[in-house]
Structures are given as structure tokens and as C-alpha cells.
Amino acid sequence: MVKERQKVDTSKNVVLLDHIKGLLFDLDGTLIDTDDVMGEGLARKLEPLAGLFPNRDPQPFARRLLVALENPLNYVALLMERFGLSRVMMLVADRLRRLKGLGTTGRNRLVPGAEEAIRGLAGTYRLGVVTTRTRADAEAFLHQHGLCGLFEAITTRSDVWRLKPHPSPVQRSVSMLGLSPGECCFVGDTELDVLAGKRAGVYSVGVLSGFGLREELERAGADLILPSVAEIPPLLS
Numbered sequence: 001m002v003k004e005r006q007k008v009d010t011s012k013n014v015v016l017l018d019h020i021k022g023l024l025f026d027l028d029g030t031l032i033d034t035d036d037v038m039g040e041g042l043a044r045k046l047e048p049l050a051g052l053f054p055n056r057d058p059q060p061f062a063r064r065l066l067v068a069l070e071n072p073l074n075y076v077a078l079l080m081e082r083f084g085l086s087r088v089m090m091l092v093a094d095r096l097r098r099l100k101g102l103g104t105t106g107r108n109r110l111v112p113g114a115e116e117a118i119r120g121l122a123g124t125y126r127l128g129v130v131t132t133r134t135r136a137d138a139e140a141f142l143h144q145h146g147l148c149g150l151f152e153a154i155t156t157r158s159d160v161w162r163l164k165p166h167p168s169p170v171q172r173s174v175s176m177l178g179l180s181p182g183e184c185c186f187v188g189d190t191e192l193d194v195l196a197g198k199r200a201g202v203y204s205v206g207v208l209s210g211f212g213l214r215e216e217l218e219r220a221g222a223d224l225i226l227p228s229v230a231e232i233p234p235l236l237s
Contacts, residue, residue: 019182021125021179022128022183023121023186023232024128025130025186026130027141029210029212030193031110031141032110033112034211110145112228115147118150118229128176129156130155130169130186152177153177155170155172164192165191167200174202181202182201182202185203185204186205187206187232188205189211190211195221205223206225207228209228
């Protein structure tokens, strides 16, 4: 999947973001970088059936399938963790991440420019994380890059029963920051992120650094779409 780039007109967007006091971030595809090969492994397995796909290219189908399966699989993972089967789910989760072009636990890279953006924002804004990863996964990633101390609120699938696009994960982190929804912004790369943010009443920013496509983010109602989190600090300065 080729990531789309866009120019950002900061003169139009500063006004929209000047009320923000807290920023919440998704992890996969938002802070955690992908290899731009989402679905490539699955697509290779489907190559014998290439004639069934438009242009004999199974990768668009593979990408859509992985996106469609993500939330149901996250709910299965949540239930398995509640019943003490987290070791089994860890193997499944790592396999899914490899198919999506993500590193496994402890081997994740930051989106280019994300570390500088987070460190720059931390001095002025209250920061949080909202992710469908486990708390152990989320904290391992943040510790790996020396960022854990910069986030005051971390909400994972280990903390809630309802996952994105339900608003409760976002609402939990907003509450932990002690702010109102109107003072917060949620940054994510998929339509599930945008929908969760909109339903929680926060400003929703979609980024094109991960799994979501521009048309999907627009359809979900993103208030703003940016190439990556690296573009956020100029909009808030």
C-alpha cells in the first residue's frame, strides 16, 4: 500500500486546533510505523487464485480482509485474555502484525518524525494513548523508545470491554487527563479511530501513515487529515 502524501495549509487549521489541551494517539499505523506492505504476505498466498481478482491483483482484497478482521479478532483477544489464554493470543497477534507490516512486540519502529513531535508536544499538552493492543504491548513500545513518561493516560484493550469504534476507550483517556471532550483531540489512522473520536465528542484527526485510506477517513467524518503525526506541532504553534 502506497501512503498518500498531502500538503497542509496551516493557516486554515490553526484556528480549528487552538482550543486543544490534550492529545490522544492510536499506536499501530499512527505512532508505530508500518512497512507499506499491508496484506502482502496474505496476497502472496492468494496468488494461485489471482484470476479471481480485478487486474489479477489480490493485495487490495487482502488489505480489506485484514482491516475487516481486525476488530473481531481484537474482541476475541480481549475475551481470551479475560479467561487467561493471553499466551495463545500473543502468537496469533504477532502473526497478524507481520501480515499487516508491523513489527512484533519489542521490534516496532516509530513513524518518521513521531518522536520529535511527541517530545515537542509533551511540554505544552497533556498526552494519552488509546490502542487495541494489550497494556503490556503498549507499555513495551513506549519504553522501547523512551516515551512512556510523556503519556499521562494509556487505555488498552486490557482496560475496557468495548473497543473502537465504541467511544469508551477514548472517553476513558479523556477522563484520565481531567479534560473535557471538547478540549481533546484523538489522532488515528483508521476509520475505527475516527468514529471512536467523533462518538466521544473529541476533535478527530486522521493520518495517512498507516492502514486507512483518505476516502475511508473522510467517510468516517475526520475533522482533519494529515500525512502523519509529524505534521501536528506546526498546527498547534
